[in-house]
Amino acid sequence: MNTIAVVLTGPEHLELSRLDLTPPGEEDVVVDIEWSGISTGTERLLYTGRMPPFPGMGYPLVPGYESVGRVALAGHGSGRRVGERVFVPGARCYGEVRGLFGGAAARVVVPGSRVHPVDEALGERAVLLALAATAYHALAADGARAPDLIVGHGVLGRLLARIAVARGATPVVWERNPQRVGGAEGYSVIDPTTDTRQDYHAIYDVSGDAGLLDTLIGRLAPQGEVTLAGFYHEPVAFSFPPAFMREARLRIAAEWREPDLPAVLALIREGRVSLDGLITHCYPAPDAAQAYRTAFGDPACLKMILDWGACS
Numbered sequence: 001m002n003t004i005a006v007v008l009t010g011p012e013h014l015e016l017s018r019l020d021l022t023p024p025g026e027e028d029v030v031v032d033i034e035w036s037g038i039s040t041g042t043e044r045l046l047y048t049g050r051m052p053p054f055p056g057m058g059y060p061l062v063p064g065y066e067s068v069g070r071v072a073l074a075g076h077g078s079g080r081r082v083g084e085r086v087f088v089p090g091a092r093c094y095g096e097v098r099g100l101f102g103g104a105a106a107r108v109v110v111p112g113s114r115v116h117p118v119d120e121a122l123g124e125r126a127v128l129l130a131l132a133a134t135a136y137h138a139l140a141a142d143g144a145r146a147p148d149l150i151v152g153h154g155v156l157g158r159l160l161a162r163i164a165v166a167r168g169a170t171p172v173v174w175e176r177n178p179q180r181v182g183g184a185e186g187y188s189v190i191d192p193t194t195d196t197r198q199d200y201h202a203i204y205d206v207s208g209d210a211g212l213l214d215t216l217i218g219r220l221a222p223q224g225e226v227t228l229a230g231f232y233h234e235p236v237a238f239s240f241p242p243a244f245m246r247e248a249r250l251r252i253a254a255e256w257r258e259p260d261l262p263a264v265l266a267l268i269r270e271g272r273v274s275l276d277g278l279i280t281h282c283y284p285a286p287d288a289a290q291a292y293r294t295a296f297g298d299p300a301c302l303k304m305i306l307d308w309g310a311c312s
Helices: 042-048 120-140 155-166 210-217 240-246 260-269 285-297
Strands: 002-010 013-020 028-038 067-074 085-088 107-111 149-151 172-174 188-190 200-205 220-228 249-252 281-284 304-307
Touching: 002 285, 013 285, 028 085, 028 120, 028 285, 042 285, 067 107, 067 120, 085 120, 120 155, 120 260, 120 304, 149 155, 155 260, 200 210, 210 220, 210 240, 220 240, 281 285, 285 304
Parallel strands: 149 172, 149 200, 172 188, 200 220, 220 249, 281 304
Antiparallel strands: 002 013, 028 067, 028 107, 028 304, 067 085
C-alpha cells in the first residue's frame, strides 16, 4: 500500500512523492484524505527551516496535522467503521520518512483511537478543528481568565474570539493588517495604535511575535495576565520592572488535548461557534508547492487547504 504525500526534503524544498505506507494492524484505520490544511504557524517554521528543536524533527518529513477524510479500511479493534468521515490530527506511517505531523497525504494509516468522527455537514471546514480545539484549550484551562484583548486576527485569533464570545466574554482584537480586519462575529477589531487602554486583565497573544511581550505587559491592569497562545521560534523575553510593578502573570497555552476536541464539536453542533468564513483558499494537492507559497506569502490568505480528490 502506498500514497502520494507532501514531502519537505529540506528548508523551502517541497515535492509530491509516492511513499510506501506502514501495513495497517487490527487497531488501525486506513483513511482516504479529502482535504488537509496548511498551518501558517508550525508548518511555516518547518518549511523555512526555522523550527526549534522538536521531537521528531528532521528532513525528509511529511507535514500536516489538519486532515479530513473517509475511513477506507477499519481493523477489528479500531473502533471505527468503513465510510465514516473523520478528522485526522496527523500520522506516522511512512517508514523512514518522518511524519511531522504527517497528515498531508492522499492516504494515511493511523490508529483508530487517534481519529475523530465529524458531522458530514462540516465538509472541508473540519480541517479547522485542530485550531478550534487549540483555542478552546487556551480558554478552558484551569484558572484561565476570559480574554478582554486578543492580539492577532488570523484564523486562531478569530476562533479564540468566537469561542470566547460563546463562553460569555466580550474581547477586543488587535490587528494591524487592513486585509484582516473584517469578519468579526460578536467582537470588535481595532488597530492597536488607536487603543489607549492600559487596564486589560487578560491578554491572549496569537501573533507569534516574540518581541511583543513588553508592549502587552504595558497594557495590563495590576495583576493582569498575558497568555501566549501562539508558537514562538525565537526566545521570549521581557523587561522585568514593568512586569514587577504590575505583578504581571505569564501563562503559556500548548496544543489541544483529547477533551478539547469533543468540547469544540459540541459548541459547533449547538450552533454557538461557527467555522464559516475562515477558509479563503483551496488548491488541488498537485499544486501543493504553489499552495504553500501562497499560504505563507499572501496576507489575504487566512487559511489554505489542499484538495486531495485528484490524487490516489
